[in-house]
Structure formats: C-alpha cells, structure tokens
Amino acid sequence: MEDGHRKTWKTFTNHIQNISQLSIYYLLFLIVFILCNSAFSWEVIKTDYFTVFYDREYEWQAKKFLQSLEYYRPKAEKLTGNIKYHTPVIVEDIGTTSNGMTDPIFNRINLFTYPPSASVLGAGTQSWEATLSLHEYIHLLHLSKVGGIMKVPKALFGNLFMPNLFSLGWVVEGITVYGESQISPYQGRLNDGYYSSYVASRVKDDRFPSILKAAYPPMEYPYLDGIYNYGGMFFDYLAKTYGEDKFREFFDRYGSSIPIVMFNFSAKQTYGASFKDLWKDWQQYEYDRFKDFDMEGKKLTDNGWYTFDLA
Template sequence: MHRFLIGLVLCACSVMHTAWAHMPEDSALLMPRPFQNWKTLETDHFRINYRDRHLPFAQRMAAVAEKVYAKQTPRLQWEPESKTEVVIIDSYDGSNGGATVLPFNRFFIFMNAPVEGELLDNSPWIEQVFTHEFVHILHLDQSAGGQTTLRNIFGRFFFAFPQIFSPAWVSEGIAVYEETDADKQFGRGQSAFYDAMMRAEYQKGFRSFSQLSYQGYWGTDWPSGQVYLYGYYFYEFLSAQYGEEKAFEYLRNWNSNIIPWRMQSRAYQVFGLNAEALWQQYQAYLENKFEQQMARLPVVDYEPVVEGGRVNANPVWMADGRFYYYREDGRHHPSLQVIDADGNDSKVTDVLEYQHIDVHP
C-alpha cells in the first residue's frame, strides 16, 4: 500500500501515455484520493487497487488480467520485472484509461463503459481497455543493450526508457492493433467506424509521415485521434506487407536506442528503407484498400452542416429549425454552439471537455 500511495502522488509528475480520447479538463478527476478506503487485489502479475465498494469490478478485472498477460507478453516478447499496478477510478463518467512506466509500471482505468463513438463495439469493455493499457506497459517498458545497463545502474529514470520517445502513432497504433481481434470482432481496428474515418481520409488525401509524427495526440481537424487511426492501419500494413514478426521487430528496434527520435534508422534497419519511403508504401496500401471500399459504396450527395473542427458532436434539433451541438477545434476552449434556422453559427457558452447535452424549449 505504501508503494501504491507514492504512485498516486507522483502520477501527475511522470510521463503519461493517455490511451483514449476525451480526457477531463480538470486533471484532479484523474487523481485517486489516497485517503479513501483503498484495497488491493493481487494476482500473479498485477496489483489491482480499488475502493472497497468496487470489489466485484476488481474481481472481474482480475479474471481478465492474467488472461491478457498470458496472451500479450509472448507477442511483445517482454515481461515486466515486477507486478504492474492497476488503479480503478470512478471519479469521471468517461470511458478511458492511461498508462505510464515511470516511476514504475502502472495504469488506470475508468469504470464507465462506452455508450457511443469509436469505442462502442461488442468487445467486453474490461478486456478491451485492459489489453490496450497493458500493451502500452509492455511496449514502453522495453530496453536492451546500453539502455538496460543504464537502468540497472541509475534506476528507472527518463532516458533509460527509449520507447517513450516513440511518436504517438507508434505507441497508440500497436495498442489498438493488439486490442483488435478480427475473429472475435473485438476492438477498434475491425470496426466499421474506423474504416469510415479512413475512407474520409482517402477522400481528403492521406497524412504525411511528418504530419503524423509531429502533430501530437489530437491535431486540430477531424478525425480526432488520428494517431490511433493511422497507427493501427500502419501495423496492419506492416503485417500484410512484411509479416507480423517484422512488424514487432520494427517496434523492438528502438530498445537499445540512445539518441531519441531516430525514425530513419528504425525503418532502414528493419526494412532497408528510410521512413518516408516506408510511409509511401503505407499510403499506397491505404489507397488500394480504401479505393476498393469506395467503389463498392453508393455515391451519396450531401452538404456539410458544420465546417472544420476536430469534434462536432451530439446535435440536438429544435422545432423552430435551430440546433445545438458540441464543438472542439483544438485551438479554442470547447464550446456549446447553436446554428439558427438561417444557418448562422454562434457560441452559447464554453464547456468543460466533451459534454452530452439536452435542450428544453
């Protein structure tokens, strides 16, 4: 319990790979209150920390945890040295999670299951989110050669974890790829929603290697979470073009990397191509895949109601022709907007992150 409480205090100070969209703006919602009545349920490889009233949820998670461990550790060829800390949080009604390897391996999961959007498929929520977050741990915790030596001498300090310098599309892509099981129809990678978003990208023109590598997690235009979308299809491409083992070799290639962000050597050492050339092959793969999909779909004539923004969601129409919606463009504060019957768009008020709304005349 002492180690767990230290982790709660350090949570805000360490590198955090948040794995799912729409985190709350008030970061205090992510922080468990350390003086509440916390319990710990231990399995062979995890310590699941929960408030006493959430024991049934923790037990269901424990049943999933070791199954995920047995599946994912051989696939990523990595086993953490100690048990991974897992924190169950009920302070926010979002469907989300986040993982970090500093100062030790841990991740949190919000209890709330998704009710809409890209996470809403028929996957068991606990298994899907647990897989995604634990894959982050298995990826970001890896090291080899000189980096492992540094870690053995100096401990778990920032520069002894070469994988945390991966672009977001690399780390999120492998997590979405591993959460996806096409045979069971689990995960975002097999969803119609992901295909639809990438078809929209096909129509606009696919993003370049530099755009994805330097934009960060969210960007400023739709679709939100492009690093998840492009990252998943990148690993699908590698597996289809070169075989899945080569895809994992590409991931492991940074384990002994001392100089951060060397994407060119990462691609060249595994595939004999520089990063841009590999990305061009990836774009050609996407072009072929989604050109075929588009050819099978009917041509639909439509007119956009709202232009721009990375999230325009949850519209509510009124009898007089007005409608309200949530808007987030990555540049300004999220807001509640209204469009009148003449098409004039104006802000009603700022809001705190993603909101479900209802309107009463």
C-alpha cells in the same frame, strides 16, 4: 455607554472566534474521517503478474479487469517482446470518463470503471474491461522495453532512460489499437468500421495524411485521434505485410539503441525501409483498396467539423 459597547463588541468577537475554531476543528475531523474511511475501503488482489488495488464497491469490476489482464497477458507479451511481474493496477471511478492511464516511469496502470458509449469507441466494444486492460498493458510493456547497452543508463538513472518512451504518438497508440483489435473480430477500433471508412474518405478526396500530420496533428479533424486512427491502420498494414513478429523486433532494436537518433535506423534494420517509405507503401495499399469507395448519403456542408442549425 462606551464601556457597554466595548464589552458587547468583545463578547461578539469572542463568539465569532469560537465559532471559527469549532468550524476548523470540524473540517479537520471531516477530512480525517473521509481519508480514513477511504483508506480502509480499499482492497488488494495479487497474482504473480499483477497487484490490483480497488475500492470494495468495485470488486466485481476489479476481478473482471484482472481476469482480462491475465487472459490477454500472453498476447501483449508476444506483441512487445517484454514481460513484467507484480505490476500495480489501480481500478477507480473518476466519474463519466471512459479511459485509462499507463505510467511507465512509476510502473503502474490506472483503469477507469466507466464504460464508453458507442459514439466514443464505436460499436466494437464487447467488453470494456478486456479492451482497456489489454490496451494499457501493451502500453506498459512497449514503453518499458529496454535492452542491450541501454540497460546501463536505465539502471543508473531510472526509468526516464527507456528509448521506447521517445516514440512518436502514432507508434505508441498504433500498437495498442492494433492489439485491442485482435481480441475478436467484433472488438477493437480497427474492427468497428469507422477508422477504415475515414481513411477511405481521405483516399476518395485524395487527401491521404502524411506521416508528418500523423506525428504532429494539425488543427483539423480528427485532431488527436489521428495518432490512434492512422497509427492503428498503419500497424495493421505492417502486420499483414511483414507479420506481427516484426513489432517486437523493432521494439527490441529501438529499445537497445540511442533514442530518437536511431528511430528510423531501427525501422530499416527491421523492415528494410524507413518509416517514411513504409508509410508511402501503406498509402498505395489503401489507394488500391479503396479506389472504388463511395459514401452513401448527401454531403451537407464543406466547412468545419461540428456544424449546427443546418435547417
């Protein structure tokens, strides 16, 4: 009887091992099949300035992204004073995330296909492809702008040694929000009304954000959106007061100097004042502009950001 039990148990364990081996082989085959199928489904479109990679399912959107990149490329080059060739652009679907990503270290742009709702970027988004393409390309040209003596460490040690990489968040996002809002009077976050209304409400409450709050967002509304809101509005003020040409002049000066240390010095060379003083000038400009601002409706709560069960 014991020999029979041992034989039955051995047969059972052998059977389990065979199933396990078959499962592993099947899983490996499935992984290889998926990877191969995915690899062979990617296509490429090339121009002198961009190399666009995309899944053939999104060919129409990839062409729209490329069309927007080529059409608005001169605008991005004018704002930043930089030009690049054969930039890799990856168009991909990562789900219901409306965003993009620029990697100046490895010199590439990722554009995500899912368009935003009005509650994300406001009503000023006529074309997701145009807004996202220009926004991300300005990022790449701005952050990779290098000149003067700083070309030496970049050549020796790589793209980590690019001074404009070491910019505050409101500078990095401010120029892109400003740029995307120049596409048309009905496109971009500065043309939506939300950003200006929020700044106006801060003016009314006498709580204008300091440049420190813009640089290091506190745990209060609008959280990380502050660098987009305040940065975009500040750059809009600088453009109206000093002209767009000063942007590329500042990026060139800072991109040719020691990062962080020369940040404010580059501003003084460009604008004749530090960013701290320019921020105060912008604050006065907004106080004058919104001195009679009044919000319609009734305020329901003084606490929190999202408040539920108001009834």
